[in-house]
Amino acid sequence: MPDIAGNLPVETAQPTPRKRHAKSQRRWELIIEASTALFKERGFAATSMQDISDRVGLQKGSLYYYVDSKEMLLFEILRDLHRGGEALVDHINFETGDPLGELRSYFVQISIYSGRHADRLGIFTRDFQFLDQAQQSEIIRERFMYRHATERLIALAKERGQVSDLLDVHTAAQTVLRAVTAVFEWYRPDGPLSIEEIAVQNAAILVQGLAAFGRT
Structure with a gap:
């Protein structure tokens, strides 16, 4: 099980997915959507390439035009997820x-x-x-950026006296980042608060906790 806050791996090999023509992009998106839904519903091990083909409305042989294996589909799903996270870090x-x-x-x-x-x-x-292993290494390497950005901001806050000198940057970053990334485990779209309202409260609680540490 990987560390959801990210840990820097040793291996950095990056597998190359099958190339796709621009005109096939929409079909590829449908394949990713279907694979994501099936992996969520049944789990990766219990989902077959035939299941994915049936969900998209493709012949099984046609599916292999877009991707070499079920494992590559899983990799694409997770890599796209973390590429989206890169944009959040880039805006800091x-x-x-x-x-x-x-x-x-x-x-x-x-x-x-x-x-x-x-x-x-x-x-x-x-x-x-x-x-x-190579695919795992790439995904975890990308996740490391979240922790690095958090540690850097906390270190800057220490330099400016916004948090106590007693605060250990690594420990603090791991603690608060786990609380932030774990929102998906308990958030419910039909709950009393929107994800935006939850996000604002979650962030305020964590940051105020950092600021209060060692000052009471």
């Missing part, structure tokens, strides 16, 4: 004079992303083990 302003405020905004966005992609995150948690 590390030059701000208010790193805790930036951390709060970052946590709001991660919480929303977690809630909106609960299906893929659930697949990640349960079925990551079915990827080969």
